[in-house]
Amino acid sequence: MIDVGASRLARNGLRFAFYGRVSTEDNQDPEASRNWQKSRALTLIEPAGGVIVAEFFDIGMSRSLPWKRRPKANDLLAALTDPNRGFDAVVIGEPQRAFYGSQYSMTMPVFTHYGVGLWVPEVGGAVDPDSEAHDLIMSVFGGMSKGERNRVKIRVRSAMAAQAKIEGRYLGGRPPYGYRLADLGPHPNPGKAADGKRLHQLEPHPEYGPVVQRIFAEYLRGRGHYAIAEALTRDGILSPSQADPTRNRHRTGEGWGKSAVRAILDNPRYTGRQVWNKQRKDEVLLDVENVADGYETKLRWNEEGSWVWSDKIVHEALISVEDFEAAKQIRAAHGHDRKERERIRTKHTYVLRGLLRCGLCGRKMQGQQSGGKPHYRCRYPKDYALANHVQHPDNVYLKEEHLLPVLDSWLAKIFAPHRVGETIRAMAEQATTEAGPKAKAEPESDTARKLAECDAKLETYRAALESGADPVTVSGWIAEVKAERAAVLATARRIQPTPQVQMTDETINNMIQALGDMRVALQRAGREEKARLYSELDLRLTYEPGTKNIRAEMNLDPDINGVTASVRGGT
Incomplete structure (x- = not known):
């Protein structure tokens, strides 16, 4: 400003x-x-x-x-x-x-x-x-x-590894299904304690802890992942995504899935030990050909040998070590001794990864190689034990080679040189029609006044802390005010009115020039370049298995520079 x-x-x-x-x-x-x-x-x-x-x-x-x-x-x-x-x-x-x-x-x-x-x-x-x-x-x-x-990352990771191994300290994150957090008092670091930070420990959840024990018991008796998931769903027991829906918005919440049962059987924290470093954050280049675009962070699993285990039992165990190891041996046997031979992973490029959904259940369809060719599938009933028996085939398959020519033909048609302007204007009009009313921004003076009040309270509480007031009580006050201050800032940012971009003739002409000849670009683009182009166009596809029709939706941002690179630079 x-x-x-x-x-x-x-x-x-x-x-x-x-x-x-x-x-x-x-x-x-x-x-x-x-x-x-x-x-x-x-x-x-x-x-x-x-x-x-x-x-x-x-x-x-x-x-x-x-x-x-x-x-x-x-x-x-x-x-x-x-x-x-x-x-x-x-x-x-x-x-x-x-x-x-x-x-x-x-x-x-x-x-x-x-x-x-x-x-x-x-x-x-x-x-x-x-x-x-x-x-x-x-x-x-x-x-x-x-x-x-990099030094900060190394120091933090080294400190966390030592805290997990020697102290068995709970280092944050959501509690595993079957546990909840118990308060252990103020943080041992005085500065963090003054900011309201507290230590926590896992304790069995009175409702879901017995469910974990049931899963292990049934698995050790010979029941499979799906059979266990089906029985839990039939008995009305909440799955992890149903028990904590706010942290699992990406899940359907329909019932227990095989993956949820498998994750519980694979989690060593049910033995009472703290386990850290099961996952890591890797920074991966967005575009290998253009390093200036920077990195994106991806969460990946570490090998079991790099996990950090606590030296002692630090919370109440739900499962004995013997039962956990026995379940582990059963899974290894079901894998046909997979641990004895090297697994060869082949990377396949799926042009429509993340863009294609099943019209029956709304889930994203997964890439699958069949006969050496890319397919997309939805195995909803195979993965989830559904109590409501959704009408859905065991498998919905779609060949990529059947879809791409039709999709490219449609894009080439609507973005043909004589129609591209009409297409962009129609999309702009649709976006304007669907846009909801903007929130009314709070006056800056009100936000500044609220922030000043919070700051004044913080100074008062810190002065009380220095004068010898009870640190536990004062730290609670400080935490409340800091939360209130953060809420004021978040509200101010959230309701700040965003000016709507107007599709002027100049903007439309710039987009026409940027898109170029879509037909030629699609014909020349390789699989990775085509995937990037579809993503930049914000393409969303829904497959209806009954009619074998595809519903396509798309949104163009007036800032079309990224699409220019994909269309022209990716050939």
Whole structure:
């Protein structure tokens, strides 16, 4: 937002846009972080007569994300292209928070192209893009930022491994089905205790704990996953997704599934020991051909040998170690001694992965190789024990080779050069019709007043803590106020009115040029490029097995740059 008053004050000096960032990794209060970063920026520019007239501050964004994937940084890049942007240069109070790895070398040329300067405290003023010394300094800070993040990850993971192994500490996450959390009192770290953090431990759930014991007992008696799931559903026992629907919105909630029974049988925490590091977060390149797009985080399973077990029993066991190992041996035998030979995994590209749904149950259809060719299937009744007996075949199959030619023909038809403008206008009109009323934003003064009240309470409680008040009581007060403050900020962000993008003739013409000749692009695109194109078009397909028809829906974002790369650059 441009500060008009500050802009008038800066008529005789430089006008600056301030950029900063804070994330959950930094473990800082967003407002406090913004204040000290802005204060550092002002200390740099005020001696030169500079004034900040615009602010761009990203909250909750990791430093590893490229600028185009941070909302406010992306807004700043867009503002650079506007000749009437209202500022002459950009000031950053902490370059290690703004630039990560090689991000400076990929961002600075954009500043230089549009004639916008970049000021940072580390060079004492404006960065000279032609100076090797400045380039080296900024590159070093990018490397330091990456190194700092990696060191934090290593320290945190090492500490958590030690806490799980030696102390058997519960390290967060949802409790396994059959357990619930028990409060063990304030956190041993005084700072965290003052913030309201508390220690927890698993204890058997009075309703679901016996269900876990029943699952193991029936499995050891020879019943299979599906038979157990069917019996639990028939007896009206809530499945994990039904017992905790708020954390399982991606599940159908119809009944017990084979996967839920299998997950319980595979979970060693039912033996009373804490087990950590079963999963890890990997950062995977979004596009191997374009490293500048950055990474996405994917959750993956670790090998059992890398799991961290507590040295002692730390919570009440639901299953004995002997029963757990016996169930494990049965599963291994059912796998035809799979553990004795190496499993060969072949990666298959499914062009419609995540885009195709079954019209009978609404679930996403899964990719399946059959006869060396890609198919899509829905095994809803095979995976879930349904108490309501949904009318659904055991398997719904669809060959990819039967669908893609029809789909490509439809896309080529509606995006033909003589029809593409009509198609885009029709989609824009439909989006406008379906758009709901916008929430009315709360006045900024009310939000500021509520935040000030919360801050005043926090100062009072901290003063009471320093004067010797009961830390447990005060920490509870602090936690309540912090939660109230976070709710105020979240509400302000949520109800902030979002201007609706108008489909002007210029926008439509730009999209027409970006889409190019869809027919030629589809003919030349490989499988991966075609999959990326479908995803960029926000294509959604529903297969009706009875009529063997496909219902297709699509949405085009006016910012069609990503589609341009997929259509033209992917051939």
